[in-house]
Amino acid sequence: MKVEGKRHIWKEYQKDIADDKYWYARSCIRQNFFPGSETAFLRILRNELGKDIFDSQCHTSCTGIGYHCDIVPFETTMTVVARQFSLMSEKGYKNYAASCITSFGLYTEILETWESHPHLLEKTRDNLYKSTGRTFEIPEDLAHTSDIIFKFRKEIFEKRKHSLINIQTGKPLRGVEHIGCHYAKMFPHKGVGGAEYPQVLAGMIEDWGGEVVDYPERRHCCGFGFRQYVVKANRGYSVANSHKKFESMEPFKPDFILTNCPGCPMFLDRWQYFIAETEGKTYGENGLGIPVLTYEELAGIVLGYDPWELGLQMHQVSIEPLLDKLGYEYDKSGKYKALDGTNLGKPENPTNLKITC
Amino acid sequence: MRENIGSLYERLMTDIHMQEGLNACINCGTCTAICPAAMFYKYDPREIAIIVSSRDDKKIEELLKSDTIWACGECMSCKTRCPRGNAPGLIIIALRTLSEETGFFAESEKGRQLLAIKRMIGHSILDTGYCVWFDHLDLELFPEQGPNWQWIRNNNSSVLDKVGANYRKNSAGALRTIPKEDLDELKKIFEVTGGLKRYDIIEEYSRKKAAEMGLQFDDTNECEYFQHVFAYNSNNLENE
Numbered sequence: 001m002k003v004e005g006k007r008h009i010w011k012e013y014q015k016d017i018a019d020d021k022y023w024y025a026r027s028c029i030r031q032n033f034f035p036g037s038e039t040a041f042l043r044i045l046r047n048e049l050g051k052d053i054f055d056s057q058c059h060t061s062c063t064g065i066g067y068h069c070d071i072v073p074f075e076t077t078m079t080v081v082a083r084q085f086s087l088m089s090e091k092g093y094k095n096y097a098a099s100c101i102t103s104f105g106l107y108t109e110i111l112e113t114w115e116s117h118p119h120l121l122e123k124t125r126d127n128l129y130k131s132t133g134r135t136f137e138i139p140e141d142l143a144h145t146s147d148i149i150f151k152f153r154k155e156i157f158e159k160r161k162h163s164l165i166n167i168q169t170g171k172p173l174r175g176v177e178h179i180g181c182h183y184a185k186m187f188p189h190k191g192v193g194g195a196e197y198p199q200v201l202a203g204m205i206e207d208w209g210g211e212v213v214d215y216p217e218r219r220h221c222c223g224f225g226f227r228q229y230v231v232k233a234n235r236g237y238s239v240a241n242s243h244k245k246f247e248s249m250e251p252f253k254p255d256f257i258l259t260n261c262p263g264c265p266m267f268l269d270r271w272q273y274f275i276a277e278t279e280g281k282t283y284g285e286n287g288l289g290i291p292v293l294t295y296e297e298l299a300g301i302v303l304g305y306d307p308w309e310l311g312l313q314m315h316q317v318s319i320e321p322l323l324d325k326l327g328y329e330y331d332k333s334g335k336y337k338a339l340d341g342t343n344l345g346k347p348e349n350p351t352n353l354k355i356t357c
Numbered sequence: 358m359r360e361n362i363g364s365l366y367e368r369l370m371t372d373i374h375m376q377e378g379l380n381a382c383i384n385c386g387t388c389t390a391i392c393p394a395a396m397f398y399k400y401d402p403r404e405i406a407i408i409v410s411s412r413d414d415k416k417i418e419e420l421l422k423s424d425t426i427w428a429c430g431e432c433m434s435c436k437t438r439c440p441r442g443n444a445p446g447l448i449i450i451a452l453r454t455l456s457e458e459t460g461f462f463a464e465s466e467k468g469r470q471l472l473a474i475k476r477m478i479g480h481s482i483l484d485t486g487y488c489v490w491f492d493h494l495d496l497e498l499f500p501e502q503g504p505n506w507q508w509i510r511n512n513n514s515s516v517l518d519k520v521g522a523n524y525r526k527n528s529a530g531a532l533r534t535i536p537k538e539d540l541d542e543l544k545k546i547f548e549v550t551g552g553l554k555r556y557d558i559i560e561e562y563s564r565k566k567a568a569e570m571g572l573q574f575d576d577t578n579e580c581e582y583f584q585h586v587f588a589y590n591s592n593n594l595e596n597e
Contacts, residue, residue, distance in 0.1 A: 026531060028487045028488040028489055029488070029489060030531075031487065031522070031531040031532050032487075032489055032490070032491050032494065032532065035517060035520050035521065035522035035531035035532060036520030036521060036522075038521075038531050039520060039521030039522070039531065043521075055529040055530065056529060057527075057528055057529040057530075057533055057535070057536065058535070058536060058539045059535075059539075060482075060486035060487075060535055060539060060540070060543050061482050061486060061487050061488045063482055063488070064488070065478055065488035065489070066478050066479060066482055066488060068431045069474045069478055070450065070453040070454065070457070070471070070474075071471060071474050071475045071478060071479045071555060071556070071559065072479070072482070072552055072555070073454070073550065073551050073552055073555050074373065074374070074450075075550045075551055076546060076547055076550040076551060076552035076555075078550075079546045079549070079550050080543065080546055083542060083543075083546065105433075113373065113377075117373065120373065127546070127549055127550050128546070130549050131542070131545040131546045131548070131549040131550070132542045132545060132546065134542075181432040181433060181434060182432075182433065184437075185432070185433050185434055185436055185437040186433045186436050186437075186444075188437065195437045219434075220393065221393045221430065221432040221434060223393065223430070224430065224432075225393070225394070225429075225430025225431070225432065226430060226431055227427065227430075227470065227474055228394075228430045230473075230474055230477060230478060231470045231473055231474065231586075231587055232498070232587055232588050233470065233586075233587065233588050233589055233590035234467075234470070234590070235501070236397070236590075236595070237393075237394065237397055237398065237428075237430065239501075240396075240397045241393050241396075241397070241430075244396070270501050270502055270503060270506075271501065273501070273503045274501040274503075308519060308520075309519065309520060309521065310520070311520035313505075313516070314505070314509055314516070314520070315505070316502075316503045316504075316505045316506070336508075337519075338512070338515035338516075338518070338519060339515070339518055339519045342515065344508075344512045344515055344516070345508070345512075346508070347504045347505045347507065347508030348504035348507070348508075349504070350503065350504060
């Protein structure tokens, strides 16, 4: 296909993303496993880009994990989401920024449901009023936080301390991207690039100097599967799907995996540890794993943030090999220290998965 | 009109997920080709669409009592690829809802797991405001979290402070304490919209099933029935 033709198709998959005044909805999973990424997101938005973003103490889980684990009825979930919108409305904000992909997919599903079945919107308004006395406005704009980093990727790059270049070879670092299923598989027109030409993460890698590596199972689910991970008896499903992806990307020798879903980076990180310990198989160089990053962590690396304030010490797969390829200057000994410099001791080393520290 | 149109099918069709998920299926099997669950389980979303489309209550009841409907991971990959815009993942949500309302979920190994999910995720939502909460994520329940996670848990406040979290504090931020008045509103929503009723149904049918299976049952996660449904896997659903 001619380049012009591709550009024409690409135009159909653009998405409007508000450029300021966001109301921030945190992710349950990310707060537990990648809290540094949410800290970095707010730091980038406020300090680097000068944006107004409201961080609420009062919002709760959207119940999305419960809904997709089939223990929370849709009517309940719709009303909880309506309450989040009410919290936003009362603060005078109209642009909803969701940190979680499950939430983003759920908000999208609910907004589409209300549009095509208006009686359910009215029912939800009644339910919310009856239970809390609250009213709400529908957001003017709904974005996932990776949409927002994508929107400002060039501005972020202008403030860079590092490009995604291997300083030893002078070549672009090779990244594979993994987009959370609920970002665009359900409602492709709500994602940057849709489900067919997803660009939200690839655009960051390319515009920050790296190279996106295609691989056969690029669009395959990480294997969370909600109940398939929560219940121990089902976790074979979860690790089998991640394993399928690792085997598929391994021949392309990626320097890192970039993700935008709360669960995916945790599963792709932890299942590498599990596969190493149970099968003796590792996917990185010299017995290491492939570092798995959130998009805020990658943005923070480009901006030269302290890796331990970003939370890279919370990964099971060591991140230092990637930092070393970038020629990153950082305090290696700070990995296992508290803010006041207290040494916290080191984690136990896995048997097979090599750790750098 | 088929003779055996029955109440289960009619109840199913009142679910918005059915109205959005199944229209004029052509049985092409694209959903099965793309499905992560079908790769590792004896599970065929195309077959699910065929059975539901048959409107045969006997077959639908068998489905509601089976392990099959619990194989789906609700990733919704099927939605993207279906040439008719259908989504077996949405059909599954409707089937699971009906299986819970009728108590049929307790008849299958995978369905019985709902008790563990309700007590882990369900209780966490109402007690903390989070689907999952740091203090509950121990290596006994989640051993694959690995030694680094154990180190984080051992040094919780120190590690979480360093990355800018607000663990257990009374202001905005990651892992903050969500105020009681907000949790009260959440509980009231669950009460008004049927969320608490769903929880009660799961408990009620699980208690009956535990008695039938001769497994000790109480309201703790240490009871025999919880431990059984959380960890037991017959491998019946897995592909050879």
